Amino acid sequence: MARMLGRLGGWCARHGLVVLALWVVAAVGLMGGSLVLGSPVSNDVSIPGTDAQRAHDLMRSGFGPGYAQGGTVQLVVHSPKGALLEESRQRAMERAADRIRTLPHVEQVDTPSRKGGLSPNLQVGLITVRMEGHDPAKLAETTQAVSKAADPARAAGLEVVAADSGSPADKEIKTGPSEIIGVLCALLVLVFAFGTLTAALVPIFTALVSVAAGLGLIGLLGHVLDVPKQAGIMATMIGLGVGIDYALFLLSRHRRLLADGVAVHESIRRTVASSGGAVVFAGGTVIVALSALMLGGFPLLSTLGWITGISVVMAVLTSVTLVPALLGLLGHRINALRVPFLGRRPESSGWGGLGAWVARRPWRVLIGSVVVLAAFAAPALAIKLGPLDEGYAAQDSPSRRAYELMAAGFGPGSNGPMIVVAALEEKVADTDAPVVRRLVREVEDVDGVAHVSAPKLNESGRAVLVQAVPDYAPSDTRSADVVHDVRALSVPGVKVHVGGEVAGLTDAADRMAERTPLVIGVVVLLSALLLLLAFRAPLVAVKAALMNLVSLGAAFGTLALVFSYGLGSRLVGMDPPLDGSYVREFFFTVPIESYVPLMLFAVLFGLSMDYEVFLLTAVRQSYLRHGDNTRAVAEGLGSTGRVITSAALIMVSVFVAFIAYPDPMVKTFGVGLAAAIAVDATIIRGFLVPATMVLLGRANWWCPRWLDRLLPNLSVEGHEEEDEPAPAPPARPLVRT
Known part of the structure; x- marks a missing residue:
């Protein structure tokens, strides 16, 4: 794999103008096509096999x-x-x-x-x-x-x-200034990281090209597929973050090789062979995690997952083709437009000292990290899941105004009426039939039902439709209880189905709760398998997959603090719905959509694996040079710490910028992603992972001989691409290279 990527990077460097022109034409063509033809979106929340879907189908066929x-x-x-x-x-x-x-x-x-x-x-x-x-x-x-x-x-x-x-x-979620703010913040971080404006602009340009191509393709797919309204904004958010980060990792290694006197094209070949392999594997874990959402049983969520994955694919492709093309065109001018007092070499940063400090006291660092992470994750135990209604929409939006007028005029439940569709075993002549009157009476007697509309009979006389308005708003968890109670009604000769928005979201929540263990298990298993293929080390693969679960605890804990406890709901721009006395509160809770945790899990697991892959790549390269695990951990953290921190700052800046969007779902993702990446790149990658690797010692790289023979030698670290020969392995080889 390293040799293949090295050849690809070398070819792109030698044919830079051709590669650049192809990418620009592709991005302009795809984006232009979506602008001319339009980008249709769909909010189809149908869930096959659920009662709400059966009610919808019966309603369409019968009425x-x-x-x-x-x-x-x-x-x-x-x-x-x-x-x-x-x-x-x-x-x-x-x-x-x-x-x-x-x-x-x-x-x-x-x-x-x-x-x-x-x-x-x-x-x-x-x-x-x-x-x-x-x-x-x-x-x-x-x-x-x-x-x-x-x-x-x-x-x-x-x-x-x-x-x-x-x-x-x-x-519809439309683009806004958040993208510009995120890009400007990322540019500022890159200028501080590289010290030159030219180098800082390369990842920005690459990410913008990949995002434009991805959004154009997603827009065109809307003409043949049901593309969720959230797809564009999620693709932009994730595409910007990973696109800039992947280019940053490649550019950092290239500049180090140039500083060591390596020729430009040789440096590009080595960079793509080593760091490019890490980019491919990191992107692969993100795509695997997003693809696993297809097992969630929620078509909207699975479609949102794989469509968002398009932006990741584009980011990987531009990183291993467009970035080397630009580096080849720029040559040594990559260091042009230097900013005074900035751009120290990574070796002069304090990360190497931190790595050595952690290596000397691994137990204390491990215990301290666990305590801090547990404190971050503790609030997640009280996270409040539930549907979001238009009462939480932007205060000046028409949907919010309509919601408040309906609540004031007809009660909060009028914003989420339940559609009760009953299939009759025997044909009736009109709505005065005893079975219809009993059905209406039974629905009216359910606790939490405010009133029931007059029944409507279809032409065949075999189906009845009534609208039941609950006492509670759609976002109130008690509305779901009313749905279950109506479905539990037992009326002889009648099969009751309940549809409508609240019923559909209730079924979605139940389906998510049922499928979540399966999705988590598949994502963790496949991600560990990818790491095993990359590093040929079972313990490292399992440990890395488990470490990524830790960062999720911090993300959900932050979400609970901000939304479930309401401690920061105002700070992120949420405006509370009107209560009965028309008084707006400063601290108020906001429900989190039931599908958000699963989507966050998939995205965060993949993004967290990015930093794990880059850190492990550096540690393994050091270990293969001298065979000293403790020293390799310190050197790996020292060589990647500054780059990983810069990459994390870029992602956090992008995600925080998207909190400014008026859509509550986007705010939720922005808060969760920013918190998780910040904790992952500091506490977990800076302290917890190095401490555990020091304690495990040479066992990190242990691999049974039978497994070593079965695994293909993908060489993600690209060690054989270096000019210097590898030294003799330790006395008892643990990994065959």
């Missing part, structure tokens, strides 16, 4: 697409100066309804009246628009058109906002 998800658009109308039933306001709403009826695919428009759609205080009402034959994937555009057609009501002094109808335009 038509107008009653299924994406078949209804609702406008919330608010009259701040009087009742909506006043004659002039009624006429204004009717004019709005007439304009809406002229829109394509509109089947029925219902305006607020005393028969329905009107709040008890008569100041909040619903205009319900049922669609027929339209594309559910274009519900965002449909919602905008319907809202625009309601301008006559606005002209009469009424407030009209679109309620959450699945994927309104204001819910």
